[in-house]
Amino acid sequence: MNKSLETMGKEAKxxxxxxxxxxxxxxxxxxxxMAEALLDNQTTIMDANIIxxxxxIENGLTKPMIERLTLNAERIQGMVDSIKQIASLPDPIGYIEEMKVGEDGIQIGKRRVPLGVIGIIYESRPNVTADAAALCFKSGNAVILRGGKEALASNQAILTALRQGLEKTNIATTSIQLITDPSRQIASEFMQMNTYLDCLIPRGGAGLIQHVLKTATVPVIETGVGNCHLYIDKDADLEMATRILVNAKCDRPSVCNAIETLLVHQGVAETFMPVFAEALKPYQxxxxxxxxxxxxxxxxxxATEEDYQTEFLSMTLAVKVVADYEEAVSHIQTYSTGHSEVIVTDSYQCSQDFLDDIDSAAVYINSSSRFTDGGCFGLGGEIGVSTRKLHARGPMGLEALTSYKYIILGNGQIRGTTGNEITH
Incomplete structure (x- = not known):
């Protein structure tokens, strides 16, 4: 193993x-x-971001990808606000739940504990450096971050600021570390640091996530690709539908909770299509x-078959006119990545059926998918959006970065041998 990487692992442990x-x-x-240090270093961070x-731009990255990469005063303030909100949230560590008294008088409970050392692999968005560091720190975990090479200077500047904040305390700055070697070899070794990492969380596009799943030997919490759908039902309020569509697609098309496919009931297609086409014109x-x-x-x-499978992360929208509700649900069940799905309808029965039929991390009735976010859900930020069902699902906040151990309180009880007990 690379010596520098091994040292980071030992220090994190x-x-x-x-x-x-x-x-x-x-x-x-x-x-x-740490939040204060980000503000103090705002100019330095933005200078690094310009690099x-x-x-x-020189490497030909697309406009949406550059938009994800860009930092400004507003976005840095957003990182600061997120860290402050995380500080204000209840600490899950040490919380005891399900305390009960057994037949022998012993008390048995489950106590929240950190996962240990968390590895985060992510792309493009440098604000993830601050969000991930703060969430891991508050939940009692050390973290090793590995951002994309396209954001290396920005990530380094943010990490330097965060550690400046930590230096004002008695807490080890090695609680938060950043891999600065962008090589694939180091990334592969990082994914197989079973001795030091307790889990690995990838955050990025489908290519990154699949690569991590195939390469990692460390347990992976999979955050998902957002091939999100918006279905306009025959009983939809079309003005509301237009407003939700514009927000869900055009507000920030480069993020995972943006809509990629629009499904329209044939009963309202002739009326709705010209309206939403006009609404989307300013956004090209x-x-x-x-x-x-x-x-x-x-x-x-x-549209091709591939278009309905694609997370565009750009100003491209796949559209299909469906015969009825059943066809819309069937399409979503076929192509959904399990992230966020939306129905616009005034039919109570149809909305309740949608909640039952769609098995995604977030299912919306008459609201934009852009709310699938840790901050919007009151989590103070997120480490990612899990599209799987094991351990965590949806936006992953503090509690998702913990496990539990059983604690047992007694006053001298011993277990007696019964006829049903198996001994070795």
Missing amino acids: AAAKLLRKVKTVDKNQALLA DINQA VTVRGDKTTLALMPGSKP
């Missing part, structure tokens, strides 16, 4: 042993110091649709 015993008040004070952006959205869509929307392009 040592830091985790100490961090799990740090008092809540001390963690919160450290978080506020990354210039390099990205490219529509790829089926035959009915092509007929109703001049200028749209024919």
Whole structure:
């Protein structure tokens, strides 16, 4: 194993042993110091970000990807606010749940504990550096971060600021570390650091996530690709539907909770299609649709099977006109990645059926999918959006970064041998 990587692992493991015993008040004070350090280093962070952006433009990165990479005063303030909110949240560590008294008078409960050392692999968005570090720190975990090479200067500047904040406390700065070697070899070794990492969380596009799943020997919490759908039912309020569509697609098309496919009931297609086409004009959205869509929307392009499978992360929208609710649900069940799905309808029965029929991390009735976010869900930020059902699902906040251990309180009880007990 690379010596530098091994050193990081050893330091993280040592830091985790100490961090799990740090008092809540001390963690919160450290978080506020980190937030303050981000503001103090705002100019330095934005200067580093300019280096990354210039390099990205030179390397031909797409506009949506550059948008994800970009930092400004508003986004840095957003990172600061997120850290402060995380500091204000209840600390899950040490919380005892399901305390009960057994037949022998012993008390048995489940106590929340940190996972230990968490590895995060992510792309493009440098704000993840601050969010992930703060969430792991508050939940008592040491973290090793590995961002994309396109955001290396930004990530380094953010980490430097966070550690400046930590230096004002008695908590080890090695609680938060960043891999600065962008090589694939180091990334592969990182994914197989079973001796030091307790879990690995990838956050990025389908290519990154699949690569991590195939390469990692460390347990992986999979955060998912967002091939999200919006279905306009025959009983939909079309003004509401237009408003939700514009927000869900055009607000930030480069994020995983943006809509990628629009399904329209044939009963409202002729009325709705020209309306939403006009609403999308200012955003220069490219529509790829089926035959009915092509007929109703001049200028749209024919959709392929691949289009309905794709998370575009850009101003491209796949559209299909469906015969009925059942066809819409069948389409979503076929192509959904299990992230966020939306129905717009005034039918109570149809909305309740949608909640039952769609098995995704977030299912919406008459609301934009853009709310699938840790901050919007009151989690203070998120480490990612899990599209799987094991351990965590949906936006992953503090509790998702913990496990539990059983604690047993007695006063001298011993277990007696019974006829049903198996002994070895």
